Amino acid sequence: MAQKETNGTNGEHISTRPPPTPSPLRFSKFFQANLRILVTGGAGFIGSHLVDKLMENEKHEVIVADNLFTGSKDNLKKWIGHPRFEFIRHDVTQPLLVEVDQIYHLACPASPIFYKHNPVKTIKTNVIGTLNMLGLAKRVGARILLTSTSEVYGDPLEHPQTEAYWGNVNPIGVRSCYDEGKRVAETLMFDYHRQHGIEIRIARIFNTYGPRMNIDDGRVVSNFIAQAVRGEALTVQKPGTQTRSFCYVADMVDGLIKLMNGNNTGPINLGNPGEFTMLELAENVKELINPDVKVIMTENTPDDPRQRKPDITKAKEVLGWEPKVVLRDGLVLMEDDFRERLSVPKKTAA
Ligand SMILES: NC(=O)c1ccc[n+]([C@@H]2O[C@H](COP(=O)([O-])OP(=O)(O)OC[C@H]3O[C@@H](n4cnc5c(N)ncnc54)[C@H](O)[C@@H]3O)[C@@H](O)[C@H]2O)c1
Numbered sequence: 001m002a003q004k005e006t007n008g009t010n011g012e013h014i015s016t017r018p019p020p021t022p023s024p025l026r027f028s029k030f031f032q033a034n035l036r037i038l039v040t041g042g043a044g045f046i047g048s049h050l051v052d053k054l055m056e057n058e059k060h061e062v063i064v065a066d067n068l069f070t071g072s073k074d075n076l077k078k079w080i081g082h083p084r085f086e087f088i089r090h091d092v093t094q095p096l097l098v099e100v101d102q103i104y105h106l107a108c109p110a111s112p113i114f115y116k117h118n119p120v121k122t123i124k125t126n127v128i129g130t131l132n133m134l135g136l137a138k139r140v141g142a143r144i145l146l147t148s149t150s151e152v153y154g155d156p157l158e159h160p161q162t163e164a165y166w167g168n169v170n171p172i173g174v175r176s177c178y179d180e181g182k183r184v185a186e187t188l189m190f191d192y193h194r195q196h197g198i199e200i201r202i203a204r205i206f207n208t209y210g211p212r213m214n215i216d217d218g219r220v221v222s223n224f225i226a227q228a229v230r231g232e233a234l235t236v237q238k239p240g241t242q243t244r245s246f247c248y249v250a251d252m253v254d255g256l257i258k259l260m261n262g263n264n265t266g267p268i269n270l271g272n273p274g275e276f277t278m279l280e281l282a283e284n285v286k287e288l289i290n291p292d293v294k295v296i297m298t299e300n301t302p303d304d305p306r307q308r309k310p311d312i313t314k315a316k317e318v319l320g321w322e323p324k325v326v327l328r329d330g331l332v333l334m335e336d337d338f339r340e341r342l343s344v345p346k347k348t349a350a
Pocket residue numbers: 040041042043044045046047065066067068069070071072090091092093105106107108109110111125129147148149150204205206207208209
């Protein structure tokens with residue numbers, strides 16, 4: 001069947017091409033409905049939840065490639081040794097030869113403290129890593145999904161952000177290795193799509209939180225919850241009026257799978273439009289988890305976006321997706337996980 005494409009509102013291609021023909025080896029070794037799926041960064045926070053969901057389908061085989069920089073095999077422990085699962089310790093800045101039908105390309109440190117730790121490596125991961133995964137997609141005819149970020153909008157001058165907004169990004173700042181890196185990754189995705197007909201999907205993920213985030217991840221939700229559970233002051237970075245919109249990880253994983261299996265290339269915003277200042281977030285955490293802790297103001301870092309909220313009209317229309325978990329419910333789910341890992345049980349009423 002010939003490829004049929006139309007242009008979307010943001011100049012993106014809406015491809016109705018059928019999935020690529022799997023390798024002939026597939027037919028001889030495995031039953032036909034089997035889909036081999038590669039998840040790069042699958043040992044990380046979102047990646048491991050995605051793996052859990054993909055593994056629920058008994059006809060999927062899942063391969064994780066991860067260099068374990070911010071991820072951990074602990075996140076995948078229930079799958080290690082499973083016949084449909086394989087873990088490869090691999091750095092995506094090096095080529096990878098595997099035979100797969102779909103690639104979820106998540107590999108990249110996501111917390112600012114980690115992506116700023118070795119900025120040259122972060123940009124290599126975004127640029128060379130994405131080139132390598134696109135090369136793989138081209139060789140085997142796989143569909144590839146990139147987890148891009150709301151950070152491509154930089155410190156946005158439009159609010160809320162639609163996919164049509166081109167962003168306000170500092171090209172030489174301390175966050176550029178990540179936000180400009182992801183912008184180049186998106187460019188590479190579209191160039192491979194236009195030049196080589198690769199089937200691409202781009203998700204622009206807004207701040208996502210949930211169980212299994214690293215305790216010392218450095219991102220705001222995990223910091224506040226760890227601080228509240230430990231009985232430490234919640235550190236709000238100045239001015240505290242900056243906003244973010246927080247999406248629960250189970251909602252995010254549903255959105256990513258819908259995007260992968262739908263027929264729109266994206267970019268598509270995936271996030272929860274509920275918008276909170278960091279002071280409001282701290283007050284919610286304090287009230288729900290530990291009313292005895294203080295909230296203190298600390299210094300911020302350069303180029304911190306002042307506001308961020310996704311317009312998810314496109315995700316609703318194109319994917320029939322919208323988040324279900326409200327922040328206060330998600331925070332409680334995350335508290336349980338953090339208490340278990342920090343060995344701090346909930347106080348019971350006397
Ligand atoms: N969580 C969010 O709020 C959020 C928001 C926007 C975009 N994203 C994107 O989603 C993806 C996953 O984010 P996360 O929150 O799960 O972060 P995470 O840090 O928990 O996971 C990233 C994973 O990638 C791995 N990795 C990093 N560099 C690698 C490399 N060179 N080769 C192989 N593996 C490598 C890490 O070890 C880790 O397992 C990232 O691409 C991130 O940019 C996340």
